Amino acid sequence: MSVTKSMTGLLGEILVAEGALDEEALVGDILPELADSAFGDATVQQLLEMTTGLAYSEDYSDPNAEIWAYNAAASPLPKPEGYSGPRTYYEYLATVQPEGEHGQVFGYKTINTDALGWVIARTTGESVTSLLSSRIWQRIGAEQDGYFTVDSIGTPFAGGGLSAGLRDMARVGQLVLSEGVINGERLFPAAAVERIRQGGDRQAFAAAGYRTLPGGSYRGMWWSLHNDHGAFAARGVHGQTIYIDPTAEMVIVRFASHPVAGNAANDPSSLPAYQAVAEYLLEKAH
Template identity: 55%
Template sequence: MQAKSTRPVNDVRCRWQHWLATMTLLGLSMPSIGQAPAAPAQGGPALSPSVAALAKAVSSDPLTMGWMQGFPPPAAKLVMHTPESVVYPRNRWAFSHIRELVPTATVWRGNGPASPLPRAERDIGSIPFTDVDGTRRTFADMLTLTYTDGILVMHKGKVIYERYFGALNDHTPHIAMSVTKSLVGTLAAMLVADGKLDPAAPVTRYLPELADTAYGDATVREVMDMTVGVHYSEDYANPKAEIWDYARAGGMLARPAGYSGPPNFYDFLRTLRKEGDHNQVFAYKTVNAEVLAWILRRVSGQSLAQLLSARIWQPMGAEQDAYFTVDSIGTESGGGGFNTTLRDLARFGELMRNDGRFNGRQIIPTSVVADIRRGGDRAKFANSTSGPALPGWSYRDMWWVTHDSHGVYQAFGVYGQRIYIDPKAELTIVRYASHPVASNAANNPITFRAFDALAQSLMK
């Protein structure tokens, strides 16, 4: 049954939510994680912004909202695979139930025991910090204000804090959104280390199908570090942006009657045209991750799901199977379709923090982690749209590298998904969230302050 909307279809806010919904379906990031979001207008009585934000976060808990409860759920409480049903606040349920909405491919954990996650729990919820507006807050406040669905903190290899909210629990996968890209970039760097993939080679050595596209004269490295000059816009506010063609091609955005566009990811990638020069500036575009995923399949002879299972998920002793969303011909979304539990995302984060070693094995070559930590070209990042908000950062192998004094590097996904690795503090944080605003610019300020306060506290 279709949930009936009470909002008029032509309402601007409704259309904005429609765009957001599609991004949700696709697991895409905003063009820049540093870009300031357009804040939705607040209705209702005049509360202080701080109190109103807390109230909104608490009241949108998916269990409180009653999404998908009952057999059948009431029409007004349905969350389905429609653009409308996976925007805030329904996203608070949907992000933990993606496989119930779309086809998916398993990332098998293997048959072995899960690797141990030793515990040394302490309540870090009361750790204080000062928010950007001068408000004194706690780490727990940050979780509420960023619409956190779950968080797992590891310090010196032990779980010190693990909390779940709303629709998430310790064994259910949650969509990782663009955190997916960092997995794809890591796998690519592993194939480079194996000598199977040459980053200096033209993309067409592996994908001759892309000869007549923007990728016809790009190198693999330019794809891995997103410095490709490609005519492709992820501007949510423009219904003509290529993001919508991509969405329809991937089968995640419903196609109009008579649709004759590209029927899958592969065919869409073949339509991309060059814009500007390669290797000039960092330009965050999800299609690069899809091209890289295609290269990985061609080079390894495995699907992305098989490759990730064989090279990382099985060796690291994952606790649960993970999965990718797939298009109409079974192609995984390497741009944003990965779903896993927070515990297994934490295992992956720890694997990275430990220079590729975990579960008693060297799973990722040390050189791969070193390459990521060393980072990408900072000048090309500074000149990008992300540059002003994230000064001094770079992007390498599809990871965000801060170049700060702790050597922090991160995987980002829209709506608050995060892997945060602080080598100096021996700290790994993984968080899943379902923020009303896609752009991480909406939560970065408070997230960073809370994470930094935690790191400082742990290093005392």
């Protein structure tokens, strides 16, 4: 699910750190296909922090939310008779209309990550799956293949399509904790993780009203807690997590299927539990 976003965001931050991608560039300049959509005048940084102004609801309990039209476009299965909507991720992204101003308020919308995935593909000439494989997966000693769901033309679901083994996700977490180094080899600049750890616009995040993440922010498609330990995390909708605590030098990976589609339902128990493990490890180290 949305832990995938953090893999796509990490690739984006790596490209920014390496100078291959300008975070001040407008999405419409990189992708002329999106110039007339709501994404056209957003910056790459606004994509990475999800502070774009988009007319798009991701409320799974609302049958009229745009998420369902997006899902219909994304399905690799043959479209039902009479269907006249977009048929791919990219076709759907071109239809997104503006709502509000870019850069003002954090708005958690998966389509930002799919737009970033397209930016990455256009910038590098490689799909998100190809780049993730060559830059990270093949080099971390992964014990299983990773898999991505795709749309009808094979575009990977950059916003939520990755399936992978638990220990391999822990390897990714360890790579990020070590700021790009694993098994003695540097895979990408430390600046990529430093920027994620620094976090995004905390004022814009506060305006979104995430009660279980007070003082938090979002950058590079990772959630920053800005707690005393500087913890940050990749998070999926049903509780899936890569939780990184740099102070305790700790990575926790959890697979989950919490019945409520939103981390606010499990944060009150999960976040204190992660913190308690970190404090135990620090105590044991001393």
